[in-house]
Amino acid sequence: MTTISEPMPYVDLLALVGETNRCPGGKRAVSRLAHTMHLGPRHHVLEVGSNTGFTSIELAALTGCQADGIEINPAAVAEANRTAARLPAHIGERVAFHTGDVRTLPWDPDTFDAVVCGGALGFVDDRSAAFAEIRRVLRPLGMVSITHLYYRSAPPPQLSGRLADVLGFTVPVYGWEQWLADLAPDGWEVYHLDRRPMAARPARVVDAYADALTSTPRIEALAAQERARVREQWRAVSHLFNDNHAHLGVMELVLRRPMRDDVPEQPELFIEPGAYDPHFAHAFVPLPESETI
Incomplete structure (x- = not known):
């Protein structure tokens, strides 16, 4: 039997359970962004913060594009490449994952037609350097999609504290306006912006999800006491994140590099009405109170 220590750091727990690291909004967000960015088989896409490869693989499968992912965590890159090797050839040969830093990208200028990011840019120390590198490797009129969680309402301090204890860092309580100010720097066109509320799931659904992800051969191989501890910890973490989701929304932002800088x-x-005005109001255009013909 395999044994582990307890309590486990969250990143180790995540690796043991093997939860798919989806971007906010999951495959539904990937599908919407692929449509908004008009991606197809002729396009070369860079994913920033590719983690274990979910978004790049989904894009390659949906659109036939070529996708390269860059991720600072070597273990996540190795897992992404293992996953890619198990895919059907017509998808697996279109994706590749690399260890690296968005602030020092290893590609030539004008390499990519599009860049996608599932939230990693919000946690880069020097975002100006990151955006400068993205701009360098992106072709003129190329698009950048950023899918990022934001707070629709402030969580209770106790919830924020528990979340920081699990994650190892404090999540900023930013609304979409604050994230937009950070993630749409000067010199980029705001091509598309949408917001969607997140919601907490019923407790029974969270319990069923936690049970499903901790009933795998990898977990079953643990000693009985450790297996019980992992299941208890994963269930507690799942409920914590679920409580936090009651306060969250997801922002789907697409920027475009101008034809000429x-x-x-x-x-x-x-x-x-309902669309975002990036020029004057810097807000969503309100719906009319009444319509007359």
Whole structure:
């Protein structure tokens, strides 16, 4: 029997359980962004913070694009490449994963048609350097999608404290406006912006999910006492994240590099209700109170 220590750091628990590291919104968000960015078989996509490869693999399967992922964690890169090796050849040959830092990308200028990121840019120390590198490797009129969680309402301090204890860092209680200010720097066109509320799932669903992910051969191989501890810890973590999701929303942002860096986008006046105005209001255009014909 395999034995482990208790309590486990969250990253070790995550690796042991083997939870798929999805971007916020999962495959539904990937599908929406692939459509918004008009991706197809001729496109070369870079994923920043690719982790274990979920988004790159989904994009290659959905659109036929070529996808390269870059991730700072070598263990996650190794797992992503192992996953890619098990895929059907027509998908697996279109994805590759590399260990590296977004602030020093190893590709030539104008290599990629699009860049995708599932939230990693929010935790990069020097975002200006990261965006400069993304701009360098992205072709003119290339798009950058950033899918990022934000707080719709402030969580109770006790919940934030428990979350920080598990993650090992404090999650900033930012609304979408604050994240947008950080993640849409000057010189980029805001091509698309959408917000979607997240929600807590019923406790029975969380319990069923926790049980399903801790009933695998890897967990069954643990000694009985350690197996029980892992299941208890994973269930507690799942409920903690579920409680936090009651306060969250997800922001789906698509930026575009201008045709020429020295010519800014001309402002747009007539923007339909419900769309975001990046030029003057810096807000979503309100719906009309009444319509007349």
